[in-house]
Amino acid sequence: xxxxxxxxxxxxxxxxxxxxxxxxxxxxxxxxxxxxxxxxxxxxxxxxxxxxxxxxxxxxxxxxxxxxxxxxxxxxxxxxxxxxxxxxxxxxxxxxxxxxxxxxxxxxxxxxxxxxxxxxxxxxxxxxxxxxxxxxxxxxxxxxxxxxxxxxxxxxxxxx
Numbered sequence: 001x002x003x004x005x006x007x008x009x010x011x012x013x014x015x016x017x018x019x020x021x022x023x024x025x026x027x028x029x030x031x032x033x034x035x036x037x038x039x040x041x042x043x044x045x046x047x048x049x050x051x052x053x054x055x056x057x058x059x060x061x062x063x064x065x066x067x068x069x070x071x072x073x074x075x076x077x078x079x080x081x082x083x084x085x086x087x088x089x090x091x092x093x094x095x096x097x098x099x100x101x102x103x104x105x106x107x108x109x110x111x112x113x114x115x116x117x118x119x120x121x122x123x124x125x126x127x128x129x130x131x132x133x134x135x136x137x138x139x140x141x142x143x144x145x146x147x148x149x150x151x152x153x154x155x156x157x158x159x160x
Contacts, residue, residue: 006052012037016045017054017158024058061153069117072146073124076110077132078139086137087111093135099127110142 009017015035019026028042035042049055064070079090087105094103094114102115118124124143132138 007048009049009054013045013049013054014158016042017049017156020046020055021155021158064117068119071118071120071124072149073114073116073118074144074146075112075114075116076142076144077112077114078109078141079111079137080139081137082111090135090137093131097127097131099123 012035016031019031019034027039028046029039031037032039032042037045046055064072077090079086090112091103091105094100094112099116099118100114101117104113105111106113116124116127118127128141128143132141
């Protein structure tokens with residue numbers, strides 16, 4: 001879970017974050033010119049927001065199809081027992097699977113929602129054997145195969 005921020009975000013921080021979400025390789029000088037700060041001031045703010053955990057990572061977003069991972073699948077997983085220990089075991093197992101891009105522990109009928117990328121349905125079938133059929137705590141799972149990736153991202157609205 002997130003900790004409270006050491007210092008609250010201001011309008012400059014929000015503008016910087018909006019630019020970084022579009023392209024985190026934008027030079028700090030360019031960001032400074034756009035938001036009305038010097039490059040060193042931008043650098044200090046980025047450093048503070050990174051230390052505070054507002055900026056979680058600086059990563060490259062890859063095209064799964066370009067890497068042979070052309071099938072995106074959403075899976076609802078319902079478990080039998082929701083003891084803290086068993087939920088933590090499921091979280092760990094799902095987090096460790098490289099095919100799982102995202103894992104959410106949710107409310108409602110399903111207990112988990114997974115976003116998975118695989119090269120083929122045969123690979124997905126092997127994954128289901130490993131993660132679901134081989135897990136005594138999985139009651140059922142439902143699979144939804146994406147027909148098109150219309151919008152993909154982790155951007156958070158930051159404009160005030």
